[in-house]
Amino acid sequence: MLFLEKILRSKAAVWTLLVLPGLWPLWPIFVRPDPSVTADALKYLLHHFGFVACVVLAVVLAFTPLRVLWPKWGVAQAVNRHRRLVGVAAFVYAALHVTTHFVYEGGLDVSFIPDIFRAVVSKPFQLTGLIAFTILLLLAVTSPNAAIKWLGGKRWKNLHRLAYVAAGLVAYHQAAARKIFPLQVLWIFVPLALLEIARVWKQRQVGRVVPKAS
Amino acid sequence: MHIRTPKDWELPESAVTSESLYHLSKRRDFLKALGITAVALGARQAMGATAGFPTKLNPAFHDAALKPTAYDAITSYNNFYEFGTGKDEPRELANRGWKTDPWTVEISGLVDTPIKIEVNDMIGKVGGIEQRVYRFRCVEAWSMVIPWDGFQLSKLLALAGPKADAKFVKFYTFNDPKSAPGQREGNLEYPYVEGLRLDEAMHELSFIATGIYGKPIPNQNGAPLRLVVPWKYGFKNIKSIVKIELTAKQPRGTWEAMQAREYGFYANVNPTVDHPRWSQASERVIGGGLGGRQRTLMFNGYDKQVASLYAGMDLKKFY
Structure with missing residues (x-):
């Protein structure tokens, strides 16, 4: 555990962990081409980037509850040093997903662009994705220290609570992406929801205790 | 042996x-x-079960403008939920001991002579196979061009002789949870069933495929015989058929039973009627790379041949 804690403290290690899933598609597309992937490599990229964005978002949202629930656990402390970095990575993967969506839906033909926007606004499945992406974009541009100063700590914190809204939208978006319900949505978001419930419950307990003591 | x-x-x-x-x-x-x-x-x-039959391109069902999709893509990018919901899974899991040879098909219901027939005998009785190059359009908005080998469905139905009160044709896929992991999981309701109106089934474009590119159809594509109705979405093209039943009542397909708002009985390819979650106006061309998107054609490009089947019908209602 100490070893894991040491690794997770290192910014370079976290960077590497965040970049690796982005390089993964090189394997089935170029290194050892898989005909199931190369049949439509763009679709593979679209789903891969979307999936990674979901996982990274769920992971970064788990950091705070882990720290609240187990404040003395070194791993929880270590990962909480990288909250903003991991959060920006979730945005970057979401941006890759959205960019791939445009190429996937439009090919190289600009005449498809109106169709793409019509579909985005008329399909709740796609609209939820776009709103979640807009939220992540907003949080990413306000992640530098200068933005925190400019907004003020409290306002910044409130703004960044929108990440929970994004997670809810993303869970729906991912669930609606397939013809039958994809179970991966459950194993990504159910643990996160449980952690959040436990965290809120614990913070309420503490909140009740503190005024009595004072 | x-x-x-x-x-x-x-x-x-x-x-x-x-x-x-x-x-x-x-x-x-x-x-x-x-x-x-x-x-x-x-x-x-x-x-494969239906090997050894010579096939020859039927020029009446071939458009030189169509560029056939690579064999590798056709046989590696499959929706066959009996063997998993991933596109790559059927290629793996349908070739782990699932037996498609020998194979017998039953034709029953409202017919003059109910029959049970081995698939090789069937090909002999309908006069052998031919190759037709058809567009294939999945409801998930992707498309291929596939050189199918097989025979016209009407020839098969003629073997049993539909009765005058038969109005629909219901097709059943095999049901063998021991061999099919998707059936064990129950990711859909099995056996998979699909249906056509009898006049649709008797149309000259409606086809039973036993091969692709002159080779017996691989397990993952629905060995040893499957339906191909090129103006409808792919899910209508039921695979690995074991039973064909002529009925008076409109059958309910597996997908229609699961989510009727998204998957209708007709499921005719129609760029003006969207799926609730995505547009059907255009499609990804499998193997098309970065620029691989094209506009979807009414009835998948077969409107001249089939539009008359639906004269006077509101296709937004009967999707």
Whole structure:
């Protein structure tokens, strides 16, 4: 555990962990081409980037509850040093997903662009994705220290609570992406929801205790 | 051991054109030279249940403008939920001991003579196979061009003789949870069923495929025989058929039963009627790369041939 804690403290290690899933598609597309992937490599990229964005978002949202629930656990402390970095990575993967969506839906033909926007606004499945992406974009541009100063700590914190809204939208978006319900949505978001419930419950307990003591 | 005797309607091996069959036929010639006329089970399994039938392109069902999708993509990018919901899974999981040879199909219901027929005998009775190059459009908004080998569905139905009160045709896929992991999981309701109106089924475009690119149809594509109705979404094209039933009542397909708002009975390819979650106005061309998107055609490009089947119907209502 100490070893894991040491690794997770290192910014370079976290960077590497965040970049690796982005390089993964090189394997089935170029290194050892898989005909199931190369049949439509763009679709593979679209789903891969979307999936990674979901996982990274769920992971970064788990950091705070882990720290609240187990404040003395070194791993929880270590990962909480990288909250903003991991959060920006979730945005970057979401941006890759959205960019791939445009190429996937439009090919190289600009005449498809109106169709793409019509579909985005008329399909709740796609609209939820776009709103979640807009939220992540907003949080990413306000992640530098200068933005925190400019907004003020409290306002910044409130703004960044929108990440929970994004997670809810993303869970729906991912669930609606397939013809039958994809179970991966459950194993990504159910643990996160449980952690959040436990965290809120614990913070309420503490909140009740503190005024009595004072 | 399973010994195969060549049927009298089988043409000599020299008539076979595809490369893999060419190599196999050399082996057969060698065996023949030794005086061995039967081919052992091993070779037959490698070839598939409906191997050995010569196929020839029918120019009436081929548009030179269509560029066929690569064989590798056709046989690696499959929706066959009986073997998993991933596109890559059927290729893996349908080839782990699931037996598609021998294979018998039952035709029953409102017919003059209910029959049960082995698939090789069936091909003989309908007069052999031919190749047709059809567009294939999945409801998930992707498309291929596939050179199918097989025969017109109407010829098969004629073997049993639909009665006058038969109005619909219901198709059933095999049900064998031991061999099909998706059926064990129950990711859909099995067996998979689909249906057509009788006049749709009798249309000259409606086809039973037993091969692709001159080779017996691989397990992941619905061995040994499947439906191909090129103006409808792919899910109508039920795979690995074991039973065909003529009915008076409109059958309910598996997908329609699960989510009628998204998957209708007709499921005609129609760029103006969207799926609730995505547009059907255009489609990804499998193997098309970065620029692989094209506009979807009404009835998948077969409107001249089939539009009259739906004259006067509101296709937004009967989607």
